[in-house]
Amino acid sequence: MEWSEATDADMRKQRPDLVQGIAEQAVSEHVNSEEAKATAKAAKDNLDELTEQNTKLAEEVAKHKAAVELAEKKTAIEAELAEAKLPENVVSDVLRKQLYEAKTPEDRKALIAEWTRISGDRPLTQKPTSRSQGDTEQPEIRNAKEFLESVTL
Numbered sequence: 001m002e003w004s005e006a007t008d009a010d011m012r013k014q015r016p017d018l019v020q021g022i023a024e025q026a027v028s029e030h031v032n033s034e035e036a037k038a039t040a041k042a043a044k045d046n047l048d049e050l051t052e053q054n055t056k057l058a059e060e061v062a063k064h065k066a067a068v069e070l071a072e073k074k075t076a077i078e079a080e081l082a083e084a085k086l087p088e089n090v091v092s093d094v095l096r097k098q099l100y101e102a103k104t105p106e107d108r109k110a111l112i113a114e115w116t117r118i119s120g121d122r123p124l125t126q127k128p129t130s131r132s133q134g135d136t137e138q139p140e141i142r143n144a145k146e147f148l149e150s151v152t153l
Contacts, residue, residue, distance in 0.1 A: 073100065077108065084112045090119040 011019050030036055077099045081091055095115055102108040 076105065080105075080108055080112055084116055086112070086116060087119060090115060 006014075077096070080099075095111070098111050099108050102111060
């Protein structure tokens with residue numbers, strides 16, 4: 001058989017070592033070519049950009065989820081407070097903070113039940129009043145001895 005008449009199948013059958021060597025050389029030349037390097041760099045740059053965009057989108061989604069969860073929690077807390085019919089002066093910033101910090105709806109219901117029980121034990125006022133804000137008349141104090149006597153009654 002003449003080399004000019006040899007086919008791919010003939011070469012694979014007769015000289016597999018030669019075919020393998022030619023294939024390895026072709027792959028090596030392609031991998032090390034400038035075109036292949038440029039393609040690989042472009043693919044890596046594209047991957048890096050997509051990874052960065054994905055990270056930003058994941059952070060944005062997490063923020064939106066947190067905002068939705070907070071809005072849902074606020075709605076639930078307001079509904080639970082309305083259902084409990086607590087007096088307005090009992091629903092303080094302290095109670096709201098405790099309700100927001102509660103892990104589960106059951107914990108919030110337990111807190112509201114406790115605050116309801118506490119508020120039912122005695123009437124609550126907005127702010128305590130001092131004698132100077134009340135109707136009591138203050139005597140005129142002329143010296144330190146009279147002052148001490150007035151505050152140690």
